[in-house]
Amino acid sequence: MDTPRACSVARSLEIVGERWSLLVLREVLLGVRRFADIQRHTGAPRAVLTQRLRRLVDAGILERRDYRPDGERTRQEYHPTPAGRELQPVLVALMQWGDRHLAGPDGPPVRMEHHDCGGAVHAHLVCEHGHALPGDGRGLRAVPRDVGAG
Amino acid sequence: MDTPRACSVARSLEIVGERWSLLVLREVLLGVRRFADIQRHTGAPRAVLTQRLRRLVDAGILERRDYRPDGERTRQEYHPTPAGRELQPVLVALMQWGDRHLAGPDGPPVRMEHHDCGGAVHAHLVCEHGHALPGDGRGLRAVPRDVGAG
Numbered sequence A, B: 001m002d003t004p005r006a007c008s009v010a011r012s013l014e015i016v017g018e019r020w021s022l023l024v025l026r027e028v029l030l031g032v033r034r035f036a037d038i039q040r041h042t043g044a045p046r047a048v049l050t051q052r053l054r055r056l057v058d059a060g061i062l063e064r065r066d067y068r069p070d071g072e073r074t075r076q077e078y079h080p081t082p083a084g085r086e087l088q089p090v091l092v093a094l095m096q097w098g099d100r101h102l103a104g105p106d107g108p109p110v111r112m113e114h115h116d117c118g119g120a121v122h123a124h125l126v127c128e129h130g131h132a133l134p135g136d137g138r139g140l141r142a143v144p145r146d147v148g149a150g
Helices: A008-016 A019-029 A035-042 A046-058 A088-101 B008-016 B019-029 B035-042 B046-058 B088-101
Strands: A062-067 A075-080 A110-114 A121-127 A140-144 B062-067 B075-080 B110-114 B121-127 B140-144
Touching: A008 A019, A008 A046, A008 B019, A008 B088, A019 A035, A019 A046, A019 A062, A019 A075, A019 A088, A019 B008, A035 A046, A035 A075, A046 A062, A046 A075, A088 A110, A088 A121, A088 B008, A088 B088, A088 B121, A110 A121, A121 B088, B008 B019, B008 B046, B019 B035, B019 B046, B019 B062, B019 B075, B019 B088, B035 B046, B035 B075, B046 B062, B046 B075, B088 B110, B088 B121, B110 B121
Parallel strands: none
Antiparallel strands: A062 A075, A110 B140, A121 B121, A140 B110, B062 B075
């Protein structure tokens, strides 16, 4: 094999595999809509944020909408698309790893809860037959699509 | 709030929030151990790969082990640590998103299976009381740790 592995992880990372893109997505999924607020919450430099927002809009992850506050000029808000919302498990999985390995003495800064019951939410590995797999990937097997053909 | 949000997503991304780091981790979790093989499967430039491997070892995600093939010089292999293995849900979540949104006409290149039953494995959002949440994050609520104190 002399070309890089064909893989949906690699394709996903071409779009969101970079610190600022995922932090921007975190903000928009938390309901933050405006450039200045996204900038403040992420700490992204202005030029970087402009570029990342454009890229996320072009990739169909965010949608830009105009709004005009009373007496002010038209501004833009950023909303997640359905495809953008479906990145939520990636963020939850990153958060639970950071909570476990990087939280420090103060503990995790944010808790992800189920709105209905208040239970802590995690990203679990589950197979289509309903078996839960351990979070360290034991019991998981990667099968290239072309193996076993014919 | 004038400082960036305290968040385990951000802390995790400081370590793995970059395309090559997560692709290197993908390879090592797939069982690829040697520099040349990781380089070939990821397509990472040599200098970048050297730097990313060092960073992942320093962060306690990978472990470097010496080995010596018969009659050759000592070489290094890379193995995942327990903390590294626990990033598996992040990779599965990225893969399922790419499978769904970026797979193209050939379909997903790799299938993640449960070793025991062959069922396709996904990263699901589940609360501690056993409720399944939709993958688009509906029903999910982020609660800052200091809210509700006192």
